[in-house]
Amino acid sequence: MGDRLLLRGNEVIAEAAIRAGCQCYFAYPITPQAELLEHMAKNMPRLGRTFIQAESEIAAISMVYGAAGAGVRTMTSSSSPGISLKQEGISYLAGANLPCVIVNVVRGGPGLGNIAPSQCDYFQATKGGGHGDYRLIVLGPSTVPEAGELTMLAFELADQYRIPVMILADGLLGQMMEPVELPDPIDPASLPVKEWATTGAKGRAPNVILSFEMDPEGLQQINNDLQAKYQTITENELRYEETDTEDADIVIAAYGTIGRICKSVVRMARAEGIKVGLFRPITLWPFPYEPLKALSERVDTVLSVEMSAGQMWEDVRLAVAERAKTPFYGETGGVVPTPRSILNEVKKHVR
Amino acid sequence: MSVNLDNMVKVFERPQSLTNAKSTYCPGCHHGILTRIIGNVLDELDIADRTVGIAPVGCSVFAYLWYKVDSQQVPHGRASAVATGIKRARPELIVFSYQGDGDFASIGTAESIHAANRGENITVIFVNNQIYGMTGGEMAPTTLVGQKTTTSPEGRDPSQVGYPIRFSEMIATLEAPTYVTRQALFDTKHIMDATKAIKKAFQNQVDGKGYSLVEVLSTCPTNWRMSPVQSNKHVAETVTKVFPLGDLIDRG
Numbered sequence: 001m002g003d004r005l006l007l008r009g010n011e012v013i014a015e016a017a018i019r020a021g022c023q024c025y026f027a028y029p030i031t032p033q034a035e036l037l038e039h040m041a042k043n044m045p046r047l048g049r050t051f052i053q054a055e056s057e058i059a060a061i062s063m064v065y066g067a068a069g070a071g072v073r074t075m076t077s078s079s080s081p082g083i084s085l086k087q088e089g090i091s092y093l094a095g096a097n098l099p100c101v102i103v104n105v106v107r108g109g110p111g112l113g114n115i116a117p118s119q120c121d122y123f124q125a126t127k128g129g130g131h132g133d134y135r136l137i138v139l140g141p142s143t144v145p146e147a148g149e150l151t152m153l154a155f156e157l158a159d160q161y162r163i164p165v166m167i168l169a170d171g172l173l174g175q176m177m178e179p180v181e182l183p184d185p186i187d188p189a190s191l192p193v194k195e196w197a198t199t200g201a202k203g204r205a206p207n208v209i210l211s212f213e214m215d216p217e218g219l220q221q222i223n224n225d226l227q228a229k230y231q232t233i234t235e236n237e238l239r240y241e242e243t244d245t246e247d248a249d250i251v252i253a254a255y256g257t258i259g260r261i262c263k264s265v266v267r268m269a270r271a272e273g274i275k276v277g278l279f280r281p282i283t284l285w286p287f288p289y290e291p292l293k294a295l296s297e298r299v300d301t302v303l304s305v306e307m308s309a310g311q312m313w314e315d316v317r318l319a320v321a322e323r324a325k326t327p328f329y330g331e332t333g334g335v336v337p338t339p340r341s342i343l344n345e346v347k348k349h350v351r
Numbered sequence: 352m353s354v355n356l357d358n359m360v361k362v363f364e365r366p367q368s369l370t371n372a373k374s375t376y377c378p379g380c381h382h383g384i385l386t387r388i389i390g391n392v393l394d395e396l397d398i399a400d401r402t403v404g405i406a407p408v409g410c411s412v413f414a415y416l417w418y419k420v421d422s423q424q425v426p427h428g429r430a431s432a433v434a435t436g437i438k439r440a441r442p443e444l445i446v447f448s449y450q451g452d453g454d455f456a457s458i459g460t461a462e463s464i465h466a467a468n469r470g471e472n473i474t475v476i477f478v479n480n481q482i483y484g485m486t487g488g489e490m491a492p493t494t495l496v497g498q499k500t501t502t503s504p505e506g507r508d509p510s511q512v513g514y515p516i517r518f519s520e521m522i523a524t525l526e527a528p529t530y531v532t533r534q535a536l537f538d539t540k541h542i543m544d545a546t547k548a549i550k551k552a553f554q555n556q557v558d559g560k561g562y563s564l565v566e567v568l569s570t571c572p573t574n575w576r577m578s579p580v581q582s583n584k585h586v587a588e589t590v591t592k593v594f595p596l597g598d599l600i601d602r603g
Contacts (some may be wrong), residue, residue, distance in 0.1 A: 055461050
């Protein structure tokens with residue numbers, strides 16, 4: 001392992017991307033992810049890599065498309081309103097099977113909203129966002145060290161499946177400082193060559209990057225191939241964490257920063273003799289429906305807690321169906337639920 | 352009668368850098384001539400095996416089929432941003448974008464101006480035919496005053512939609528670009544001039560000199576509702592009055 005550092009979540013994501021071999025980073029400034037952009041501005045040129053402050057979020061994601069198509073590891077980052085602008089490019093990246101990493105340090109919405117932490121972009125991240133039948137792999141880190149680990153993983157998964165991967169963080173995680181230990185950097189030259197990339201058609205037939213097929217049956221086949229890929233990812237890449245669920249009567253379902261806060265809630269509740277567990281999805285897409293379904297057969301209640309009006313809650317209800325009660329507790333607009341307020345919610349549902 | 356082929360000299364052939372794919376362009380449209388010019392330039396500079404072409408959205412959406420080079424098909428208007436991404440990722444590649452007036456001068460306005468302002472070492476071919484050909488002949492940012500299109504059925508009215516935008520002149524106000532020129536293809540002399548300009552625009556990139564933009568005035572006989580001959584005449588006599596030909600910047 002490499003050196004131990006004290007960094008903000010935003011900086012850790014940037015540093016992890018560099019260590020994962022990200023050669024080109026393109027972004028536009030927006031709060032609360034500015035430190036990510038600034039870390040890249042300081043360090044990418046020093047390493048002989050590309051940093052461009054793009055003219056817009058749309059341009060940034062289009063630059064990512066070009067660099068990804070040219071076969072290098074590439075990333076963009078933003079926060080909610082900026083991610084909305086990127087949806088055009090994200091759809092094209094998904095349609096063209098291009099690997100890249102997109103970071104959303106989510107803030108309060110809708111519209112301009114505010115700059116406080118939120119989880120209100122879950123639908124956009126996991127259910128589409130742009131046009132067409134596509135998915136992103138969506139990873140939801142809950143701590144600063146996990147943000148680093150999942151960023152490294154994001155580049156691996158992106159290349160392995162030729163798919164855009166989103167890190168769905170939030171303003172709290174982006175701003176929080178914690179000690180982290182990041183792995184040694186990967187030398188980009190050591191990464192496998194991407195035979196499909198546009199690197200110049202010397203001694204081979206031309207490669208074409210596209211998300212375009214006029215023939216409906218041809219386009220249907222492309223869609224079928226995408227769906228088959230998504231199925232493989234669902235079978236192989238589910239990630240989630242269970243805490244104290246073995247004897248639990250009630251389980252909290254929460255992800256990201258709220259997942260971390262709910263770990264404290266579990267400890268507080270257990271100290272009062274309440275049998276509470278935590279189910280924390282790490283891959284938000286693919287969502288761990290089956291593990292949560294299995295868990296719901298053993299508990300009375302699955303309480304969803306989010307910084308939204310109830311977005312992941314829909315997936316929780318799909319997984320649980322009628323096997324357990326599925327109440328919801330959320331705060332919106334950048335209000336962060338406290339451990340105490342969550343514990344009070346838990347108590348409402350304990351017999 | 353027998354012909355001795357050994358004594359014959361080949362004076363005309365399909366450029367090596369073009370495929371045998373059948374063109375999707377309409378009769379009399381200048382896209383075909385321009386495609387051939389680019390193919391010839393890629394041959395002459397011997398750069399096809401390290402070139403990446405960018406196919407836009409519009410009539411030239413199939414551009415990736417015409418050239419024997421690696422290609423990326425991209426969102427409408429974003430070609431100059433995608434070109435930036437490719438060139439920065441692999442500076443050894445020769446990157447050219449091929450963009451229509453709607454793509455380059457309307458929906459891609461920000462991407463077009465900022466790639467030029469950064470002085471990206473790329474070659475941009477900007478085809479200005481003053482109309483949206485692919486979607487059925489709607490008004491373009493470059494449509495002439497009074498010109499009838501399907502979305503300006505009474506003719507372009509500047510009091511409502513402004514005047515045709517001289518985008519290359521806007522780019523020419525910037526300090527970074529190396530070469531900005533406007534060319535046409537309505538007769539042999541102008542085809543030869545345009546060929547020279549396009550060759551220079553690629554040579555600049557090979558030499559690492561920076562951003563080159565070649566605007567090419569083109570015809571759309573189908574949507575202009577003119578014959579190919581009338582169309583050429585219209586470019587020569589009317590369009591060039593609004594969009595004057597010649598170099599706007601040459602810092603090469």
